[in-house]
Every structure is written in C-alpha cells, then in structure tokens.
Amino acid sequence: MSVSSGEALVVRGPNGAGKSTLLRLLAGIHRPTDGTVRFNGREVDERDRVFRREVASMIGLPPMAPDLTLRDHIELVASTWFVSLGECRALAESLLAEFGLTALSQRFPHELSSGQTQLFGLAMVLARPYSFALLDEPEQRLDGHHLQAVGAALRRRTDSGVGLVVATHSDELASTIGGTIHHLGGEA
Template sequence: MTPGAAAPSTEHELVRFDDVGVVLDGNVLLLEATGTVHGGEILALTGANGSGKTTLLRVLAGLLEPTAGTVRIAGRSPDDRDRTFRTALGALIGPPQTARDLTVAEHLQFIAATWGTPAAAGAEQAQALLEELAITPLGRRFPHELSSGQSQLVSLALTFARPARVLLLDEPEQRLDADRLELVITAIRARAEAGAAVVLATHHPRLLEALADHRLHLEDAS
C-alpha cells in the first residue's frame, strides 16, 4: 500500500455537504454548494478566483463554520477537537506548520510517530514518501532552505504522511513544473485507488483531465 494511504473503503460515502454557504461580515464567500464523495473518488472544485473553492475546503476541514447547510466527513460533523474526525482527515490548505530545527525527513517521521507508527516503520515511510515524490535529497534539508516548488512537494509529502480516509487539497499543482506535476497526479490517484475520498480545488486542465471523477463548478460569490 502507498505510504500514508487510507485502507480501501470504496463502498462508503465519506464526504457529504448539502446547501453549504458562507457569509462573513456581510460578504458572501460561498454560494450554496452540494456534493458527495465516496471512497475511491476524486471531486474537483472549479470556478473563478473568489468563487469559494478554498472556503468550501476550509468548511469541510472544520476550519470555518458554514452560515448555512450541513457537512459530514466520514459520517461526523467537522470538529477539530474530535480525534475520530481528525484521524479521518488530511488537508493541505495553505502552507503546513513546520519547525525550523527539524529536517524534512524528521518532520515526516514526527508525523508518523504522532499517529502511532513505530520509529523504524516511520523512517521507512518517510523514505518511501521522499522517493515517491522524487525529493529524496531534500530529506536532509530544513524547510526554510527549500525553493517554492520544493516546498510544495514537501507540503504534499507532509500531508500524505498521516493516515487519512479523506484528503482535501487546495491547488496541489502550485509552483510545479510538468514533470513534478505528473508525479503529484500519480500520488493523488494512488491514494484514491487505496480508498481515500479526495476533494481538490484546481484551475489546472491537466489535473482535471487526469484526476477528476466528478466536478463541482462554483459560481462567483462576489
């Protein structure tokens, strides 16, 4: 099984959101949106800047309360204080927090240990993730030493390092050249094939062509 991938569960509806809308300080951030994603499926969120793609991902992740509608992730309401919810969800929405004095490999091992992986297995998983995304030499470097494209690949590795039945990815293609983009496409598809439900926001035609089992186009909320 791919490192950090979820156990197969393709028969289950893992993401459901019904008539979800967000209004903040009188501004409409997200018009009402509805969708479902089962294990093994990838839903692509599309729409112009300002249409609410990132806002919807933040709602699904439990980072933002919706003004209207309901959300279920693996059958539960989003709640950061609920360990079962946190265990089900992996999200890359903005840069992940990193420690200046830990190398990339040490970050990956730390995440694995946080979720109960023994040290030796965590080191093996970290190495496998680095190899999967073709960033093995970066394992010895510190996050602040990376270029923007390298940082994006490391951010994805950090997201994949934890178990997750649901993956939320905000423009995972950012700052990647064509070769690295294909590696990321393969990595995301592998996690869906292992049973994860994936929701990603993207403008990129290649990602949509290669990954989207379903699409939800969001109308401009401005």
Template sequence: MIEVDEVGVVADGVTLLAPVSVSAEFGEALIVRGRNGTGKSTLLRVLAGLRAPSSGTVRIGGEDVCERDPRFRRRVAAMIGLPPVAVDLTVVDHVTLVARTWLDDSHEAERLAPAVLSELGLGALHERFPHELSSGQMQLFGLALVLARPFEVLILDEPEQRLDPEHVESVIRVLQARRAAGAALVIATHSAVLADRLGDRTLRLDAAA
C-alpha cells in the first residue's frame, strides 16, 4: 500500500531527511520514531504530498504521490500541525463542513460529525468556538477534522501532543478502530505507549541518520 524507496530531502545543502526505505500495508500502523530534527515531520509531509523528495520514490496504492490528484486526496488524510479555523464557526460546524465536503449524503455528514466528536471525548463541546478550547481539546478537535472524512491512509504527526494520559488512551482506541477497519496508519510519535499499542512496524530515523 505504502512504498518508500530511498527517499531523502535536502534543502539549501542541509539534509532534512536522510534516505530511508520502508513499506506498510492496509490494516497496519507504521510508527516513525526519532529525535527532533531527524526528519519525522519531513517524511510525513512527503507522504502527504506536501513536499517533494530530493531523491527516491514514494508510491501509495501503486501510484505516485500527487496532492493535486483527486484520487490521492480522497485516499490520503493527514494531520501535520493544527489546521486553520474560522472564528465564527463552532466546533461541530467545522467538523460537519469537512464531512459534507467529502460525503455525498448530507444527512450522513450531519450524523458523522457529532459521532466523531463524541468518540474523541468532545461531545459536550459541540457549540464552543475553537478559541474557547484548551490546548488539549484543540488537539482532539484537529484530529476530529481528519477523521470526519473518508481515507485509506491516515498520516499523523505526534497526535499525542498536549494530551494527558487519559486522552492519549482515547486516541489510541480511536486509531485502533481505524486500523481494524482496514486503514493504513503512519504516525510520528515520541510516545512509547502509543507506539507499543499501535505499531505493527517501526521506522527509527535515528538509525537512518
């Protein structure tokens, strides 16, 4: 499903990602570990089509990565940093908007949005505005925006950021369900708990650097 062959990134003579090779299949979680600065986020950006590699190739579902290809965008969902928000839309408005963008059935979108928020423990915060959320709640809200759309590959950069242990457990359960449903997960994380509970394969960029 995901094939990374000797992918490296160099910018202005500085190596952002030393060449790496790895693969993952449907229903598997690939965990990316490494110190800060070893290229975890850079690799995820390459997989999400947000940055072109300087060397090597990436194929997802047998096809080249291309952010402008509608088939690629439908196949791959990513959360790399917190998303931009509209100050005059509530939490549930945002998630419903994403669901409506991707789903043909507006009634299904209306049902899915509160379900995803409740799954992440944000059920009581539907009518709040994003600026009223705590940093941990904002992290979960960003994850809800990604989960409110269809995908075959889910790419997440440190989803445990700003979360207490209880909410990390909630995120693990949610991601386990997506993996069990057949999605391929690629997750950069510093959390040993998340890595141990979710990981089927591990790429250690410290070793690749």
C-alpha cells in the first residue's frame, strides 16, 4: 500500500487486527520482520531528522507536563520546531479554537475531561511542521460533535496536501476523512 501527499488511508479492522502495529511500523517505532517501509523512497528510521520533521504521529497520547497550561504545551511543541514566538502563539490560538479548547487554554492537563484530553493531544501533535500524519484512533472518548470537528480538521489537512494514515473504528470519521479504506483481519 502507499499514501501520497494530499491522500488519506483509513485503516479499519477489529481490535487486535494489527492497526496500531501498522502505525508503529510506519512511524519507525518498530522494524518490520519482513518487507520494507519507505517514506519518500528512503527506509523509515525514527532517528532520521528528515523523517522526524516530516511525519507527525499520535499513537497514544503525547506526554503532558502537569505544570504547563494547554497553551504553554502547544507553544512549547511549536517552538521546538524553530517556529518564531509570534507564530507559536498564533498556532496555539488556531489549534485551540479548531478543537474547541480556547476557553480551556489556561487549564492544566489534569483538569480536562477524557474527551478534552484526546482533543488536546491531537492539537499538540499537529502543533509542529509535518507533511504526513499517523493517527491511531483519534476518535477515542469523543462525543458526536467533537468527532465531526476532528473529522473536518483532518479533512482540511488532506485538502491542503498533508498525507494521512488513520486507524479508526468510527464509520463517521472514516467517511468524513474520505480516501482509501484498508481492512485488516476480518470482514470488510
């Protein structure tokens, strides 16, 4: 299988079918026992600076510091990728608004509900430069309204040229994202 810029690959299948394992292989966290995984013609290597700059991934929630606010986290992530302070602030505002977290921007991660934590984790992952995103079940713990918002946000990214691989159990999210659907282990 392959995914190009501006395309989405939605990976579906029952629990234990290998969706998360596939994403870990694509992210370079695990090495394949057979075959190869390539990004832009080069073997995937999570230690490769070029690969790390191009591929953002959310396979589980990102680490969160208990003494940083949501805004602080997003600005910190953005700043580590050489974004100017003004750009960091603007990006934080934009991501917090996009995921409905603006009113919570001065809260700490432990003050969030589980759904808000999921949205915040996704915002943190998207607060850096990338041309591809790998997302493992970004719909976890989300209500219908926020599921639609996440689907629309991901669709905007593919429309702007980002390549996307998403493992999901959600028919609604898969439909909103669009793209190719690949089923692992079990009936389609």
